[in-house]
Amino acid sequence: GIIGMEFDEKLYWLFIKACLGNGNAKWDVIDYYTPRIKELCNGDRDMEHDMMISIYELFDVMMKNFEIYFNEVNKK
Numbered sequence: 001g002i003i004g005m006e007f008d009e010k011l012y013w014l015f016i017k018a019c020l021g022n023g024n025a026k027w028d029v030i031d032y033y034t035p036r037i038k039e040l041c042n043g044d045r046d047m048e049h050d051m052m053i054s055i056y057e058l059f060d061v062m063m064k065n066f067e068i069y070f071n072e073v074n075k076k
Contacts, residue, residue, distance in 0.1 A: 018059040019066070026056050 011032055017025035030037075030052050041047040 019062050021059075021063065026059050029059075030055050 011029070014025045014028050014032070018029050033055065034052075037048055037051050041051065
């Protein structure tokens with residue numbers, strides 16, 4: 001994992017739910033990272049918004065990639 005960050009079981013399960021399409025979990029994960037996003041963006045609201053949308057869309061990408069992988073494994 002990331003050095004200096006402890007495993008957070010609640011966050012882990014939010015990620016799982018978010019990757020399975022749970023919209024509330026997607027926003028809960030974004031809320032978890034919002035203080036860090038604000039810090040990284042130095043008050044640039046457009047950048048904050050873009051980062052949040054990118055995280056939200058990432059869950060859909062992860063799910064699609066899992067489905068592709070799962071279908072490939074099932075063909076064997």
